[in-house]
Amino acid sequence: MDAGIENHAEYYVHELSSPSATGLCAEMLGVADEACRAGDFDLAAEIYTSQLAELEHTDRGLLLRKADALARGGRIADALDSYCIAANLQALRPDELQILVEVIAHTIRTKEHSDIKTISVASTSESRCFESDEIDEEQNLDLFSCYLCKCLLTEPTSLVCGHTFCKRCLEDDLVKECRSCRLKTNKSPRQFSVDGLRVNVIISGLIGKWFNSESKARRYWSEGEGLWKKMDLSNAILKFNTAIELEPCECRLLARRAELFMEMKNFGQAIKDADTMCRLRPLWPKAHYIKAAAFRSAGRNEEALQEYFCCLALKSDWIAVKLEAQKVHQYLFICKCQSLCGKSPLPAGPSSRIKPSFLLNLWLVVQTSLSLSLSLSLSLSLFFSLLTLFPDNASSCKTLPTFSGARQVPSQLLDSADFECSLCMRLFYEPVTTPCGHTFCLKCLERCLDHNPNCPLCKENLSEYLATRAYNKTLLMEELLQRYFCDELAERRKVHEEEMTELSNLNLEVPIFVCTMAFPTIPCPLHVFEPRYRLMIRRSMETGTKQFGMCIADELKGFADHGCMLEVRDVKFFPDGRSVVDTIGIARFKVLCHGQRDGYHTAQIEYLEDKKVEGEELTELVKLHDSVYDQALGWFTSLKDDMKNQIISHFGHLPVKESDPQGNPNGPAWCWWLLAVLPLENKAQLTILAMNALKDRLVAIRRVLIFVTRKRPR
Structure with missing residues (x-):
């Protein structure tokens, strides 16, 4: 490495004697040179930086000295910035990258053994490439995407936990639990069986209405996947073609068709689909991976290696792709091993063009070559070629385009009537979906199940659902309401809160349980089985009062004029909806007015207290x-x-x-x-x-x- 510095000395003397170098402090440059010889490359880089700051015009020779110092100090990314600026002033020559070459060569020699071992342990199959890539895709998911397949929900099925997935995804998923909340099968065994899955009627209708074309494409896509599993490839490709005619910009669909084309040995069509994906989503690593796989299958290894570099520039920790790139490199090693001053390994033709935005990730390419232990000449030649091909763009591409796959619902298709509960005919409040796929307000559903364990719409038996009491809100429905009908939802919430406030007023309208005598301080256990009292007990818990009145029956008035307030200490529910309620008396009252609400008795009361004497x-x-x-x-x-x-x-x-x-x-x-x-x-x-x-x-x-x-x- 010291020999490299000596070889550069004459060049630097020539560069610093140019008119642009006037104003440089020779003494400070001497200190920087001494720092380099002593191994203090950070100090040298600081001196070069301060000297550059004092110049009216950037000096290219000094830039290269700074870049070399940074490279020798192991600061490759910072060094590349300086090399890029120098390339903007004048295209770099191979000999000007000699220090960088030697630094990387030394790093490769010291890291080769440990990094190859890491690659071999971390990845044993090509399938892990896709698993690694899927993690990045979660940030692009919107409300209408399935968490499992990352695509538009098809036959959306809501589990009792409240999460919604594609029905086919749940059928194909071998892990019998919700992938979002990890709800175990023993809590809802029927719904996790294939026979127990039911499509969410409301959500399915909304997706079909809002995203008609994409929804149809997803159905054809799904049918194509089914035919592919049966190895009916000719009919499967027809389904994929129809789907892409409907949604030509759906990159995941293009990716699957490209993979199907590869299985059919039609590599030319696979490359075309991959190229379309790369144009639509240039920063999607999987698009470049599929393109690399298609090139490799077609025997076009140089282009495959280039796409693997693109993958790693976008996702530097994708170890499985590093392994694939290493395999391709081993194949190309003999024919592509050449010096920096030789011909660029980039093949000619439009297919080999690299976008200028890729320059922002050049340092990732070099770092990748270190962990790959690629041929030094090949990796550095690629780096040099990129710099010299696009010297004018190296510092101009500061902002990369970002992909946003969020779907937008057409405003003219939004209708609050689509979100009305079929029981109360009002906007859904706390929407809950039954295992049979129908959605109701939570309180509406509970009241119906108080009377009958069957679905109010399809009459399917819900005894098992009732037994679990797993009335979890359907999260997607809740999010749609909040996003598109926030004002209507706020009004609906206000009405609900007013009802709860009214129910919690223990003077104006106290719920009355007509049964037996109760007394202050005395426990009063109750067995609740009548629908009206199920509702009454549940409301006393929901309002937070946990209180109701107890009176004995009266033939004329319905219940006596005096009673005792009870406070709920505990409730134990049975699978059929019955419950045992542990209460205790807390106060006596006198009835002022008898009434009824939703089937149970109510009363306006005043509390009784003993008159004190002295x-x-x-x-x-x-x-x-x-x-x-x-x-x-x-x-x-x-x-x-x-x-x-x-x-x-x-x-x-x-x-x-x-x-x-x-x-x-x-x-x-x-x-x-x-x-x-x-x-x-x-x-x-x-x-x-x-x-x-x-x-x-x-x-x-x-x-x-x-x-x-x-x-x-x-």
């Missing part, structure tokens, strides 16, 4: 309270063990006597415990529940205790 009345109240408590404790203690155990298992132990009987607005907890366990009729219990004076309630309880004590057989 002075002598309080003293007498405390005395009465303690006396009745002792009487109650004596009665409970006298019961037989089996009866006591039964009461304790259901209601718990008798609460302790409270020091302040007026501390709770509903009175002492032991009073309600006693009322719940005493053998009293509901009407008698209701009378005591309605009392708002603790003294009256204690007197009534004492009478009951006296009665049951006398009545009990000795």
Whole structure:
């Protein structure tokens, strides 16, 4: 490498003696030369940079010295920038790249062993090329693309998790789980079977309406894939041809037809399709890969190698392609091994032209050659040829075009009527798709399944779906609503929130469960099976109140004028929709107005509180309270063990006597415990529940205790 510097010395002396070099500091240049000899190439590069900045006109010789210093310091990318600027001033000669050649040669020698080992371990089959490339394609997916095949959804099928894929993709996918959220099969075994897949009716209709031509092309494409699997290649190509007539710019479709042409040994047509892809999407690595594969199959190895370089310039970590390029290079090594000053390895003709934008990725080409251990003369000759072919464009292509495959829905085809729930006839809110493919508002579907486990439209049995309670929103439908009908959705959400606010008002309209007596502080387990009460319990949970009223029945009014508010502590659902609800009493109320809503009773209420007393009345109240408590404790203690155990298992132990009987607005907890366990009729219990004076309630309880004590057989 030192010999190379000496050979360049005479050239630099000549260059620096030119008029453009006036203003250079010879002393600083001497320091830079000394730094290079000492191995401090970064310092040398800094000096050259500062000297260049002081010049009115860029000095080409100094640029080359800076580039050589950067190259020797291992900063290949920065060195290439300087070489490109020098090439703009005057086309580079092979001898001017001597330092770069020697640096790369040295790097290749030191990296060859480890990098070849990495390539051989990292890739064992050509199929991995496509797997690597697919990762980059995810950024180009839009709402209407299938996550699996990356193409327009065909026969869109929504899983119970809420994600939507092509039906054929799900049928072909060997992993029986959602590829987006990894929902396992044991949560929805039927839908992950081929027989259980149903097309989403709404989404399928929308895609057919919005993207009619592409949708038809996808169907022909899908049919062609099916024929290809059966090795009916002649009919398969006819399907692909029809699809491409409908969508001539669909690059993935062109890619598949090119691969089919290669299987049919029609390499000329495969190259044409690949060339079309490269024109449509010049920055798509897979397009260049298929073109390289077509060239290679046709025996045009030099052009194949060029396309492999394009692949690696766009995707430098594509190891499988590096391996393919290495194989081609090994074939070409003997006939293409030549010096930099020899003929360029680029073949003549239009097919060999490289776009100027490719220059921005030249440093990737050189880095690729290092890890490939390609022929030094071949890789550097390619690099030199590119520089000299396009010296005027090396610094002008600063912005590369970007591909955007996002589909746009024609505004004239947008109609909110396409997004109406068939049950409530309003815009979908929290859309959910059943395993049979029909979509409803979540709340609408739940109400229907309360009454009948069948789909409201096709009547298919949904018992298994009901059992899982996997009512997940269909994400694609939700996203479409947010994107195209955001105002209508906002209004729909407002209506829903107003309904929830109304339902959560526990004074104006309290849901009433008409069943049994309930008391403050006392647990009240419920078995809910009627559709109206399923809805009522679900709403109490959705609004966040987790409360409803409990009243006994009344023949005239429907339910009694007094009751107890219950709070839900836990709900356990059964597969058939029934549930066991664990509640506890929290407050008494008086009914002001009876009503109904969606099949269940409601009421306007006011809460009851005990009137407090003071002075002598309080003293007498405390005395009465303690006396009745002792009487109650004596009665409970006298019961037989089996009866006591039964009461304790259901209601718990008798609460302790409270020091302040007026501390709770509903009175002492032991009073309600006693009322719940005493053998009293509901009407008698209701009378005591309605009392708002603790003294009256204690007197009534004492009478009951006296009665049951006398009545009990000795």
